[in-house]
C-alpha cells in the first residue's frame with residue numbers, strides 16, 4: 001500500500017540544499033512525499049524561494065511557496081517589507097503567509113516590534129483569506145491573543161511545544177499543530193505526551209529542514225526525505241497504524257492549506 005505524505009514545513013530553498021536539491025527531492029518522491037511547503041523568512045529571499053518552487057522537475061514533490069517575515073530576522077526586516085508582502089500575496093497567490101509569529105525566547109528581539117510586525121502580517125493573511133504558518137517560542141498566549149484580535153482562516157502552529165490547553169485554543173481557531181523530528185528523541189517527554197493526547201485530526205507532519213534533525217541523523221543536515229521517520233515515531237507513540245496516521249495527517253494538511261490554488 002503506497003502512502004502520500006506532506007512536509008508542511010521545510011526550508012528547501014536555503015543554500016544548504018543548493019548542491020543536491022534535486023537528489024533530495026527525488027528521494028522525497030521515493031519516500032511518498034507529494035507536497036512540500038516552503039516557508040519564507042525574509043523579503044530578500046522570496047524571489048529565490050519562488051523560483052525554486054516554480055521549478056518542477058517531475059516526478060519530484062510539488063513545492064508550495066509561502067511568504068512571510070520571520071520574527072528571528074527582525075533586524076533584517078524593513079518597514080517597506082510589509083507592502084512588499086501584500087504585493088507578493090496578491091500577485092503570486094502563495095499557499096500561506098509565513099513563517100510569522102512571536103519569539104519571546106531571545107531577549108534581544110524587541111517584543112513591541114515583533115508584535116507590530118506579526119499583527120500587520122496577520123492583517124495581510126486575513127485580507128487575502130490565507131492561512132498562516134506560525135513560529136511560536138515562549139509566546140503562545142501572546143500569539144493566541146493576536147489571533148483573537150485579527151482572525152485568520154486558520155493555519156499551522158509549527159513545531160508545536162505548548163500545553164494541551166494551548167493546543168485546544170489553536171484547534172478552536174482552525175489551526176493544526178506541526179510535529180517533526182523532535183518526536184524521534186527519547187528525551188522528548190513533553191512532545192511525546194502531546195502526540196499521544198492530541199486528536200489525530202489536529203496533527204500535521206513537518207521536518208523544519210535543514211534544522212531539527214531526526215535522531216538517526218543527529219548533528220547532520222535535516223532533510224524532508226526523513227519525514228517518514230517522523231511519521232513512524234508518531235504512529236508508534238500513538239500505537240496506531242502508520243497508514244492510518246499517514247492518511248489522516250495528509251488530509252489534515254489539505255484541510256488547512258489549499259494546494260489547488262492556481263499558480264500566478
Ligand SMILES: [Zn+2]
Pocket residue numbers: 009011039099208
Ligand atoms: Zn521554519
